[in-house]
Amino acid sequence: MWNWLKTLYHRLGSPKWFYQITGSWLPWFAGATLLFMSVGLVWGLAYAPMDYQQGNSFRIIYIHVPAAFLAQSVYMMMAVAGVVLLVWKMKMADVVAQALAPVGAAMTFIALVTGAIWGVPTWGTWWMWDARLTSMLILFFLYLGVIALREALKPQEVAARACALLAIVGVINIPIIKYSVDWWYTLHQPATFKLTEKPAMPASMWLPLLMMVLGFYALLGWSVLLRARAEILRREFKAGWVREILQRK
């Protein structure tokens, strides 16, 4: 298993192999996304029982939580890709990191918007400086920073390494930001009703949530592969194998 993973890692480092193998992965990611999302959506929206406190607005959990979950893990993935780029000089890591940033920003935005909308029936306002929402907002700015830095720097190798370093610095800072915001929140606000903290959810509630998380991950993979493939073609345009592929079609 370990050796298999090692071989996969080394092969994915080659743009040619990455492009060819991900072509056959795309339909699987697409299928998994549509399957898990539709099951999760129908189950969560129509079949899961409603929360006795929040009523049916509780169903927003089925997108808010997976989006918030992904928003954080995508930033971690970006930092891991950054380490791979800076330590092992694997250029494909940057292609992946570049593809991850917009999806991560979109997920953070979804978590923010759904959190704000959820706030109306729960708290009575469109925005509350809730610890979780505030951290999410800061995370959104972190994503925008990485995207803006890549836009500003030339040439591309410099931008790649600078963004990798920024993502790593960001990952070290995220726990500090989270902790300080939690601390600030308890200092300024009396403990209020938290959106997603629930005592033991019944399976009929968390199973659709699990489906949605899986669906979100598949969507992430699908979107990242689509972006990465276009980027590989652009970056490796001078390579013979890219020309062959382009001529074939």
Add this chain to the structure above:
Amino acid sequence: MNAPEAGSTAAQIQARAAAFCRLTVKKSNLPGMGAVFSAAVKREWRLQVRRKGDLINPLVFFALVVVLFPLGISPTAEILAPVAPGVLWVAALLAVLMSLDGLFRPDLQDGSLEQLLVSGYPVAPLVLAKLGVHWLLSSLPLVLLSPFLGVMLYLPWQGHGVLMLSLLLGSLALTLVGSIGAALTTGVGKSGVLITLLVLPFYMPVLIFGTGAMQAAIGGHPAGAHLALLAALTLLALALAPWAIAAALRIAVSGE
């Protein structure tokens, strides 16, 4: 050209190798780290004192931003006093950030940054020398100016000591963390807004603990816990930021 030079016998190769080794041994006669560090401090001091505008402008910026608030909110003490800690801290934080923009750009343009990176000396301490001088010359005056602006915002008297102490500790962390952004944007022509976007999210914990300390002091509570956390943040930044700055500078130089 093709013919080997006269006498490439084993003995002569050995002699040449020995000469090379002696050369490398000589290298250790180069000035030690301490001497290089103090030379870097002296150089930075001279350069930064000469750029008077860069030292005074952040102070004026700090004062101006503070003046905007009474004009924008209300000149009455009842309204200004409660927001004074936040206003002072946000203004100081932005002033520190503004002073950092383009900190490394002159060094990149005149080639001294590249010299520093290829010199073989550890880069992080030399970066620290630069930041130390910068902090002394631009953040320390800011700390000394802050109580006057505090008076103008009707900051309660018991808040002034903590204001200066928290800014003293906090501005170190702000300088260290902000310099990562300054180093990353060294190669960008105009980076004013970009560095703000990169660095401000990282400033939020410092702001939270800094204003937290002041609010505790004003409320009559001990501010020790907040200040300790602020000091911990500063120490963490002191331990990690120089390495990140050195790495960012290497990246910036590689793009030239």
Add this chain to the structure above:
Amino acid sequence: MYFDSLSDFFNMGGHALYVWTSFGISLLLMAANILLPWWNLKRTRAQLQRQLRREAALNTSATTAE
């Protein structure tokens, strides 16, 4: 089905506005995250193919000129 009727389902117990706007905006954004890169991939391919043809045409005209 948890709801008694379809209109009940759309009404979401009075929370229809919040639930459906949240899901609508999210699904729209997620669809954009698939469709935009997809179109971009297609466009990139077409653009590079055009460039390749142009280069080929330039090469042949250069060799015939010689």
